[in-house]
Amino acid sequence: xxxxxxxxxxxxxxxxxxxxxAAFILGVFAQIVGYGATYFVLWLTLQKFETIGGWNWPEIAxxxxxxxxxxxxxxxYTYTPMTELEQLVQKGTFDPVLIRPNNPFMTLTAQxxxxxxxxxxxxxxxxxxxxxxxxxxxxxxxxxxFLMISVLSGACMHAALLTLIGSASLVIVRAEVLFRFNYSLxxxxxxxxxxxxxxxxxxxxxxxxxxxxxxxxxxxxxxxDTGIIPREIAWLTPIVGPxxxxxxxxxxxVCTNRYQGAGG
Amino acid sequence: xxxxxxSGLNKEFRRNRRYQGAFGAVRTLFSRxxxxxxxxxxxxxxxxxxxxxxxxxxxxAGKSTTIKMLTGILVPTSGEILxxxxxPHQHRQExxxxxxxVFGQRSQLWWDLxxxxxxxxxxxxxxxxxxxxxxxxxxxxxxxxLDSFLQAPVRQLSLGQRMRAEMAMALLxxxxxxxxxxxxxxxxxxxxxxxREFLRTINRERNVTIILTTHDLKxxxxxxxxxxxxxxxxVMFDNTVAHLKSTVGDEREIKIEFVSDPGSIELMGGNLVRxxxxxxxxxxxxxxxxxxxxxxxxxxxYPIKDVSIEEVSIEDVIRKLYIQTGQNAPDESELDxxxxxxxxxx
Numbered sequence: 001x002x003x004x005x006x007x008x009x010x011x012x013x014x015x016x017x018x019x020x021x022a023a024f025i026l027g028v029f030a031q032i033v034g035y036g037a038t039y040f041v042l043w044l045t046l047q048k049f050e051t052i053g054g055w056n057w058p059e060i061a062x063x064x065x066x067x068x069x070x071x072x073x074x075x076x077y078t079y080t081p082m083t084e085l086e087q088l089v090q091k092g093t094f095d096p097v098l099i100r101p102n103n104p105f106m107t108l109t110a111q112x113x114x115x116x117x118x119x120x121x122x123x124x125x126x127x128x129x130x131x132x133x134x135x136x137x138x139x140x141x142x143x144x145x146f147l148m149i150s151v152l153s154g155a156c157m158h159a160a161l162l163t164l165i166g167s168a169s170l171v172i173v174r175a176e177v178l179f180r181f182n183y184s185l186x187x188x189x190x191x192x193x194x195x196x197x198x199x200x201x202x203x204x205x206x207x208x209x210x211x212x213x214x215x216x217x218x219x220x221x222x223x224x225d226t227g228i229i230p231r232e233i234a235w236l237t238p239i240v241g242p243x244x245x246x247x248x249x250x251x252x253x254v255c256t257n258r259y260q261g262a263g264g
Numbered sequence: 265x266x267x268x269x270x271s272g273l274n275k276e277f278r279r280n281r282r283y284q285g286a287f288g289a290v291r292t293l294f295s296r297x298x299x300x301x302x303x304x305x306x307x308x309x310x311x312x313x314x315x316x317x318x319x320x321x322x323x324x325a326g327k328s329t330t331i332k333m334l335t336g337i338l339v340p341t342s343g344e345i346l347x348x349x350x351x352p353h354q355h356r357q358e359x360x361x362x363x364x365x366v367f368g369q370r371s372q373l374w375w376d377l378x379x380x381x382x383x384x385x386x387x388x389x390x391x392x393x394x395x396x397x398x399x400x401x402x403x404x405x406x407x408x409x410l411d412s413f414l415q416a417p418v419r420q421l422s423l424g425q426r427m428r429a430e431m432a433m434a435l436l437x438x439x440x441x442x443x444x445x446x447x448x449x450x451x452x453x454x455x456x457x458x459x460r461e462f463l464r465t466i467n468r469e470r471n472v473t474i475i476l477t478t479h480d481l482k483x484x485x486x487x488x489x490x491x492x493x494x495x496x497x498x499v500m501f502d503n504t505v506a507h508l509k510s511t512v513g514d515e516r517e518i519k520i521e522f523v524s525d526p527g528s529i530e531l532m533g534g535n536l537v538r539x540x541x542x543x544x545x546x547x548x549x550x551x552x553x554x555x556x557x558x559x560x561x562x563x564x565x566y567p568i569k570d571v572s573i574e575e576v577s578i579e580d581v582i583r584k585l586y587i588q589t590g591q592n593a594p595d596e597s598e599l600d601x602x603x604x605x606x607x608x609x610x
Contacts, residue, residue, distance in 0.1 A: 008388050016376045019417070079610060096372050098337045100389055101360040107389075183610070257339075 001106035009110035017115050024116070031119035035068060038190065039127065053192035054225055058134035059218075064190050065128035066214040070154030071186070072120030078159040081112040082166025083179065089170060089259050105252055135222070143221050146237075150217035153241030157213050160241070160248035167248070167255040182208075189214055194227030201227050212240040266346075267441055267473050268311040268334065273343035275304040275329050275497075303329040305497040307343070313440065316467045316474040318484035318505075320582065321494040327477045330494070331443055334475070335365060348440060361390065364434035368446035372430060373418045379429045380414050383436060390437035397436065404432035407462055424455030431462060435472075442466070444476040448483055460486045481582060493582065509575070516555055518546045519572045526566035534558065542569075 017024045042064060046057040055063065081088075085108075088094040100107045137143070161182055169175030185208055188196065193204050193215040204211040216234035219226050226234065278298040304326040311317055321327050332338040333345060336352030336359050345352055348362050366372075373382040387397045405411055408428040413421055421429065427447060434442060444463070448456045464487055466472045476488060484491055484505060491508060493501040501508060517537070525541040533553065538545040548558055555573060562568065 005388050008385055012374060012377060012381055012385060015381070016374060019376045075610070091370075092367075093370055095332065095335075095337050096365070096367070096370065098356060099335050099360050099363070099365055101357045101391075102389065103357075 001102045001110065005102075006106075006110045006113075010113045010115065013113050014115045027116055028119040028122075031116070032123050035120065035123055039064065042190065053195040055192050055222075058131040059222060059224075060191075061127055062131040062135065063192065063214050063218055065124040065131060066151070066154065066218065067186065067189050068120055068124035069128060070151055070213055071158045072117040072124065073151070073155035074158030074160075075114070075120075075162060076117040077109040077113050078162040078166070079117075080114045081108045082162045082169075083176075084112070085166045086169040086175065089256075094256075094259070104256065105249060137222055146217065147221060149238045150214075153238050154213040154217075156241030156245040157209070160244035161208075163245075163248035163252055167252045170255040170259060185210060192219075192224065193229070194219075194225050196227075198228050201229055205229050205233065209240055209244070212237050265313055266310045267313045267348055268309075268475070269344070269346040270310065270330075270334075271308050271344050273304055273307040273330070273333065273345060274302070274341045275326075275333060275338065276341045277301045277303055302497050304333070304340075304494075307494070307497070307499055309492055309499065309502055311473060311475065313473055314467070314471045315490060316463070316488040317476070318481075318488035318491045319475060319477045319494065320479075320481065320484065320491065321500075325494045326497040327494060328445065331445060331475070331477060335359070335363060335443060361437060362439055363441045363443060364437065364439035365443045366427075366430050366434045366445065366447055368427070368444075368449040371418070371426065372433060373426065375418050378415045378417055379410070379421070382418070382429075383433060386433050386436050392437050396438065400436050400438055401432070404435060407465060408432055408458075422455075424451050424458070427451060427455070427459060428462075431459065435466065439472065441473045441475070444474065444478075446478055447476065448478065448480055456480070456482070463487045515547050515549050515575075517574045518548055518555065518559070519574075520544050520546065520559075520562065520568055521570040523567040523569045529562070529566055532558065532561060 039061065042060055043057060046052065046060060050056065052060060085094070094108075097104050097107050097111070162179075165175055165178040165182060168178060185204070188200060188204060189210045193201055193211045196204075201211075205216070211229070212234075216226065216229070217237045218224070220231070220234040220237075278300055307326075307330065319327055319330065329338065333340050334347055334352060336347075336354075336356040339353045347359060350359055352359050373379065374385075383401065386392075392400075405414070408431060410428060410432060413425050413429075418426060418429070431447070447463075448459055451459065460483060463474060463476075467474050467487070474487065476483060478484065489504055489506075491501065491503065491505050492499060518534070520543070522542045522544070529544075531546060534546040534548045536544060537547050548555060559568070559571060
């Protein structure tokens with residue numbers, strides 16, 4: 001699977017979506033309203049308290065945008081296949097993926113690429129650019145590069161979490177509980193992780209390392225307090241995403257190898 | 265050279281034991297007990313390049329399981345498979361290039377897009393050169409008459425048109441070996457004829473090896489000289505269709521309409537199957553002599569007005585075997601469309 005083939009798949013998905021233009025635009029609009037509401041709540045809170053854990057409104061806006069943006073990139077190619085993987089395997093619709101001359105994970109994620117995440121990317125990308133313009137951090141090339149790499153690594157992390165849970169659904173029943181758990185945990189990283197108790201800080205840097213998605217890289221760039229987490233750990237951000245993604249990919253392979261077919 | 269070689273093939277499925285009762289769910293969760301289901305047991309066959317083989321059996325006989333092992337989707341529990349000289353599940357991606365697959369009930373086309381879009385994607389997925397693509401597509405367009413709907417979204421096609429498109433797509437990368445799982449299911453007579461003729465053509469003219477599972481035995485009679493019958497995971501018959509017919513005695517079914525009801529008649533060597541007064545249906549095995557002699561004999565005593573002679577279809581033969589094992593006629597489950605568009609995001 002090369003880039004041009006992946007883009008071919010994505011182009012077809014876009015074309016397909018355009019067959020139902022009204023539904024697509026409505027969907028984009030609904031997502032913008034939904035995520036816009038969260039921005040609004042954060043803004044209201046900061047009107048009252050000025051800062052949360054030492055982060056002012058543009059900084060919080062940047063923190064939240066980085067989460068939404070990386071989620072959108074990761075979820076665009078993993079959300080749909082992973083939430084439906086169990087169904088695909090049960091119905092036998094996963095079989096054609098296995099008889100293509102390409103890697104099954106790549107084929108699956110390309111084939112089920114979801115262009116609906118354009119909404120998230122437009123909204124969070126826009127606000128991210130705005131918030132960067134309002135910050136008076138002294139930008140260096142190093143910081144800018146670190147932020148870019150963090151976006152890619154964060155996208156890998158989100159994709160990895162969805163892939164892990166989707167793969168688990170082939171082995172354990174009722175994996176949708178895990179999907180919901182994942183989304184509940186993500187609400188924590190709308191805020192600086194340092195404001196939570198030690199247990200949650202540790203949880204979010206070790207077992208479910210969501211703090212690496214936005215809080216830790218930004219704390220490093222903006223020079224913020226990292227709570228009980230040693231500040232140096234933030235330097236691991238560029239490798240946490242790829243390592244998790246590799247683990248998730250291996251898990252996907254192990255779980256799909258266990259797949260024995262939906263019956264004859 | 266044999267393109268498919270199967271020896272001592274077994275496939276077991278383990279099903280965790282489920283418990284009933286108040287704590288059944290909890291016990292199920294922690295239980296390590298399971299039952300073993302033998303889907304395929306000690307299956308052996310070999311298929312030469314250019315053959316067309318029908319693979320039949322009642323529901324749950326192990327047909328799809330075998331096909332899934334041949335395509336590398338499932339890993340055998342034991343036994344050996346070689347497809348074009350390779351072990352399918354170890355070389356899934358290389359194998360994919362030499363085989364094509366059509367699943368009658370699982371579309372591989374993009375539901376909301378024109379047929380041609382699915383074809384072009386297929387060209388990229390399989391890395392088919394422009395020249396080869398144009399040539400093969402040209403052949404398919406002509407033989408399958410695709411032109412009238414090549415630019416139409418798949419959702420607007422009739423089932424017959426969709427199956428033609430599926431066939432064409434499976435052949436675009438010029439596979440040596442084509443697997444067809446129920447290719448004529450749900451089609452009308454005309455559409456079935458078209459598909460069968462096409463399969464005959466690619467088998468005879470392009471030397472594509474065909475392995476076909478079906479519940480419609482006409483498919484076999486018209487496409488496949490060879491028949492492999494499987495039941496409860498085991499091969500029950502593997503020979504030519506002609507041989508199957510001769511082993512059941514090469515019977516003829518004779519429908520006679522007499523000038524008047526002859527009452528009970530004496531049948532020399534024949535078996536009365538149905539008696540409707542002046543119209544009688546008789547089974548006559550040819551080893552008892554010629555049908556014509558038999559008829560003129562009957563006619564000399566009870567004047568015959570009209571007569572029709574039919575071969576006993578292999579369907580009847582196989583139906584007998586199905587009934588012996590307590591299987592019912594196949595049902596057609598609902599279509600499941602793979603590429604139906606998905607609009608959900610979160």
